[in-house]
Amino acid sequence: MPIACFCRGLCCWCCVPRAFYSGPRRRGKFGRCPLNGWACMLVYLAMGSAVGSIAFWAILPDLYTQLLHSRLVLSQTAEGGQLSPSTHFWAHPPADTLMHFYMFNVENAANVTYLAAKPRVTQKGPFVVRVVENKRNLEFFEDDTKLRYRNYKTFIFDPEKSCKECQYNTSITQPNLVAIGALAKLKDFSAYNLTPVARKIIDYGIILLGETNFIDVKFGELMFDGYSEALLQAAHSPSTKLLSRYLNNGSNLFSFPLPESDTMAMFYKYNNTDDGEYVIETGKRDISQVGKIDSWSGLDQTLPMEWWSTSSARMINGSDSGAFQPPGDVNRSSVLNFFSSYMCRSFRLQYHSDSTIEGIPSLNFRVSGDDFGASGNSGFSSTNFVNCTLSGSKPDCSLAENLCHSCCNGSFVNGTYLLPAGMYPISCYPGRNKTAEFQLIYSAPHFAYSPPEVFTSVDGLSPNSNAHVAMSFDYEPTTGNPVQVRIQFQISVPIFRNRDLT
Known part of the structure; x- marks a missing residue:
């Protein structure tokens, strides 16, 4: 059966002789044609759609990856300097961060000190502290490939989430950090240029000041507020400076390092402070490097030699x-x-x-x-x-x-x-x-x-x-x-x- 087909652009249709077709017809430029002749066009469209779909799905993963990576780059808008959504959530995390402190209370402190007994401890906790983090002083530089910032932390005691007996003023028997630290330094007296006389003065001074291996201290004072420490007060007193001049070769009687304050706490004056300036990669140049630290607190990827003895241990x-x-x-x-x-x-x-x-x-x-x-x-x-x-x-x-x-x-x-x-x-x-x-x-x-x-x-x-x-x-x-x-x-x-x- 002879069939005449015509195409223009994406439109194709076919006509059959009158003798072979008795259905409805339409008149066009190429004569009368059966209406269902348009089926050929649909076939071609279907084939084109299939090819296009295959090509689209082939490149879709790459498009998705590129789009995702662009969203993960730490960035800000050119107008107004507003942070991108992902950067904003990183700088001001909505996550609920909680610190659970469990304290070991030494039950037989006197026996440990005077009888060399094995320490016996009971665990108290949790003392719950909520941590609020905010990154401030954000500065993009080097064509927005690097970011400088400081991460501030605020610590808030949460009595409702803490155990019933775990209050801010709960007393705990703990090792005396200052006295034990001083005794450890005295052991290595040659490294600090301590004369035998100076060692004896510090040794007896620790006893006269009433220092012991263990102290009773409140949770809040031990962790944040600080407590008065007799040895630290003595170390920073004018009398100590006078004794140092005559009894320790002119050097400070406490020639080993001591805390600068006469108040002791694990996180003393840490509230609403930062942990140093960071410089990191934004990921604009290479997304695999996003967040990588270039420097911390003025240190370019290497920690001080006094901290660790090998180069691999000192790497940031x-x-x-x-x-x-x-x-x-x-x-x-x-x-x-x-x-x-x-x-x-x-x-x-x-x-x-x-x-x-x-x-x-x-x-x-x-x-x-x-x-x-x-x-x-x-x-x-x-x-x-x-x-x-x-x-x-x-x-x-x-x-x-x-x-x-x-x-x-x-x-x-x-x-x-x-x-x-x-x-x-x-x-x-x-x-x-x-x-x-x-x-x-x-x-x-x-x-x-x-x-x-x-x-x-x-x-x-x-x-x-x-x-x-x-x-x-x-x-x-x-x-x-x-x-x-x-x-x-x-x-x-x-x-x-x-x-x-x-």
């Missing part, structure tokens, strides 16, 4: 507190980095498991016990004044169970001794570019990452590998943004015998 890696990870590059084989100014160092996160947070598919990453403590990185070792003369067979100090052995010189690295696994010393004032002047140790709660010799040395500790995970981050892998962060750690005061002091 990743973003501030893990707020950013490379978008689209967070997967189960990723090793992620972040820097914590309050913990004076960088950490590595490794994949742990898949998770779902508020319906959002996520990947859970954690800091391993080896990376958290000094055993995985000798740069986080601490000065340990205890030594011994080996006799008999030497233990294998490469084994974790022998690291606590009193004669394990295998743990002697770079002129000092490694702490047991799962802990490291505080080297700076939390959130400050300033070397710490006190003896404290960070660890997982209840020494969960440490060998039994550590947590069994204190009655009342019950480490749990599931409940006491130190650092856990859940990231949405496409954006690299955290959807849940859980950080918990323990601060301990090292106490050791010193037979050279009273």
Whole structure:
């Protein structure tokens, strides 16, 4: 059957001879044609749509990725300098941030001091503190590829979320940070140019001032408000300066570093303050670098040598507190980095498991016990004044169970001794570019990452590998943004015998 077909643009139609078609007809430029001849045009349109759809879906992921990345760049509008939505939420996070403090109350302080008894503690908590964060003094520069800012924190005690017995004025028996720190400094007297006479004056002075290894102090005073400390008051007095002139070669009698104030608290004068100036990448030049720290508190990606003994330990890696990870590059084989100014160092996160947070598919990453403590990185070792003369067979100090052995010189690295696994010393004032002047140790709660010799040395500790995970981050892998962060750690005061002091 002869059929005549005609096309113009996207319009095509076909006509058949009258003898072969008796249906309705229409008149056009090319004669009378059957109305259903337009079906050919629909076929061509369908084929064109299919090809277009395939092409569209082929390029859609790239378009979506480009659009998403453009939204993740830290930026501001050209007119008026208003922050983009994502930048605004980062600078003024709507997240509910709570700090839960659990305090160990020493029940047998007198027996520990005078009879060398094993410490017995009970846990009190939580004392809940709400944290409000605001990033201020934002300044974009270098064609908006870098951003300078300061992160201010406000701490507000929340009595309703705290336990019934956990009030701001609740008294707790705690180690005396100042006295114990001073005694530790006296042990290393040669490093501070202390004469024997000066050492004796400080030794007896600590006794005369009524300083003991443990004190009763209120929660609010210990953490934020501060409490009067006799040793600090004496150290800053005019009388001490006069004695220093004649009895310690003209140097300050307290030639070792002491807090500048005569008031002591863990976070004294921290409220509504920042933790130093940050300079970070905005992601405009390379989205995989968004949030990466270029400098912190005037330090260009390297912490002071006084803090850590190796270059790898001193590196400032990743973003501030893990707020950013490379978008689209967070997967189960990723090793992620972040820097914590309050913990004076960088950490590595490794994949742990898949998770779902508020319906959002996520990947859970954690800091391993080896990376958290000094055993995985000798740069986080601490000065340990205890030594011994080996006799008999030497233990294998490469084994974790022998690291606590009193004669394990295998743990002697770079002129000092490694702490047991799962802990490291505080080297700076939390959130400050300033070397710490006190003896404290960070660890997982209840020494969960440490060998039994550590947590069994204190009655009342019950480490749990599931409940006491130190650092856990859940990231949405496409954006690299955290959807849940859980950080918990323990601060301990090292106490050791010193037979050279009273």
